[in-house]
Amino acid sequence: MIKTQKHAALELTEKQNLVMETLAKSKRPLGAYSILDALRDDGFKAPLQVYRTLDQLITLGMVHRLESLNAYTVCQLDSCASRNSQSASFVICEMCGLVEELAHSNVEGIVSRLLTNFDFRPTKTAIEIRGVCASCQS
Amino acid sequence: MIKTQKHAALELTEKQNLVMETLAKSKRPLGAYSILDALRDDGFKAPLQVYRTLDQLITLGMVHRLESLNAYTVCQLDSCASRNSQSASFVICEMCGLVEELAHSNVEGIVSRLLTNFDFRPTKTAIEIRGVCASCQS
DNA sequence: CTTGAATTGTTATCTTATAACATGAATTAT
DNA sequence: ATAATTCATGTTATAAGATAACAATTCAAG
Ligand SMILES: [Zn+2]
Ligand SMILES: [Zn+2]
Ligand SMILES: [Zn+2]
Ligand SMILES: [Zn+2]
Numbered sequence: 001m002i003k004t005q006k007h008a009a010l011e012l013t014e015k016q017n018l019v020m021e022t023l024a025k026s027k028r029p030l031g032a033y034s035i036l037d038a039l040r041d042d043g044f045k046a047p048l049q050v051y052r053t054l055d056q057l058i059t060l061g062m063v064h065r066l067e068s069l070n071a072y073t074v075c076q077l078d079s080c081a082s083r084n085s086q087s088a089s090f091v092i093c094e095m096c097g098l099v100e101e102l103a104h105s106n107v108e109g110i111v112s113r114l115l116t117n118f119d120f121r122p123t124k125t126a127i128e129i130r131g132v133c134a135s136c137q138s
Numbered sequence: 139m140i141k142t143q144k145h146a147a148l149e150l151t152e153k154q155n156l157v158m159e160t161l162a163k164s165k166r167p168l169g170a171y172s173i174l175d176a177l178r179d180d181g182f183k184a185p186l187q188v189y190r191t192l193d194q195l196i197t198l199g200m201v202h203r204l205e206s207l208n209a210y211t212v213c214q215l216d217s218c219a220s221r222n223s224q225s226a227s228f229v230i231c232e233m234c235g236l237v238e239e240l241a242h243s244n245v246e247g248i249v250s251r252l253l254t255n256f257d258f259r260p261t262k263t264a265i266e267i268r269g270v271c272a273s274c275q276s
Numbered sequence: 277c278t279t280g281a282a283t284t285g286t287t288a289t290c291t292t293a294t295a296a297c298a299t300g301a302a303t304t305a306t
Numbered sequence: 307a308t309a310a311t312t313c314a315t316g317t318t319a320t321a322a323g324a325t326a327a328c329a330a331t332t333c334a335a336g
Contacts, residue, residue: 015284033322046286051324067205068264070292070323091258102252110248111267114240120229122269126206129249131260171291184317189293208292208323 018042019053020074023063028097029071064088066099068128076101089127095136102127153191156180158212161201166235167209202226204237206266214239225263231271240265 012020022038023030030038032050044050054072057063061080065072069092075081080088089102111125150158160176161168168176170188182188192210195201199218203210207230213219218226227240249263 031322032324047324049285052284067266089252091253091256091260093258094261100256102256106252110252114227114244114248114265115229115267118229118238118240119272119275120231120267120269121275122229122267123232124268126264126266126268127252128205128264129253129258129260130262130264131258134257137257137259169292185293187316190315 015043015049015053016057018044019050019057020062023072023074029066029069029073029099031071035072058086059084061085064090064101066090066092066128067126068092068130073099073101077104079104086123087125089125089129091129091131091133093133093136094130095132098133098136100133151191153181153187154195156182157188157191157195158200161210161212167204167207167211167237169209173210196224197222199223202228202239204228204230204266205264206230206268211237215242217242224261227263227265227267229267229269229271231274232268233270233274236271236274238271 018039019035022035032047032054035054036044036047036050039050054063054065058065058072061082061084062075063072064075064080073090075088079085085104087104087107089107091100091102092098107125107127111122115122156177157173160173170185170192173192174182174185174188177188192201192203196203196210199220199222200213201210202213202218211228213226217223223242225242225245227245229238229240230236245263245265249260253260
């Protein structure tokens, strides 16, 4: 085959594209069952089809799971997909639901500083800062 | 009444004490249903009794929810209860299940630095760093 | 082809969490 | 004191999230 492995990895399957589009269209993170409902007419018939597709996209660093919401959102950065990053940091507005991803570069140093006294090798970091966003503070 | 409000707040109800003891006895975080099973003979008959008690203890800053595990653990610090802190940071070993809480003082500055460009007022921060602990690295 | 591995589909089930309503205790008003 | 209101707790039912187990399909060697 002619395609490089990396190139092939970037070509998403039909199902992966459908989930990406559904998440991208939504302004808010979606639960797996909301995604399922949105894609009932597109070949998704059971939760597992959604969960498997989400797992694939998460492994690619294109989707993240919001742990404190049990919900999923498209990655807002370039750096995650390019490094297949499983780690992501978010601010989440409790009033309007806004979710914004924090740049990777800011987070890395911070994590290692947090761990200075903790002989601990991190593999996956989840930072979720909940509060009130700029426009909801008025 | 003679007791100050603060004093009263520190006196836990029977149910709160039972949940605290159950969590403290366990070396690992527990799910709500595990707590329920452990306390079936002590008056807990439905999930909601556990969830309501957990909510109260979380509000007091004595228990934290581990978002990435859907599980609950006793606070390991003094600072959380004294300030009713809802925010907590943990390292979680993926090999042995060890959970260790990171000191509040280290985290606060870090969060505000993360938010320097993000006109965002944080109310509750969850940091969960997964990886491999010291003893599991051998 | 045939076989075995990997992926996908399907059903059933498990875990986690909350809604809705009932009951009971405590506080306040008449 | 008793009725009315409020607040906490109990109970049942159900929603929402996730996975186990197995069947069907695809696809690449041999
Ligand atoms: Zn990302
Ligand atoms: Zn907002
Ligand atoms: Zn704590
Ligand atoms: Zn360990």
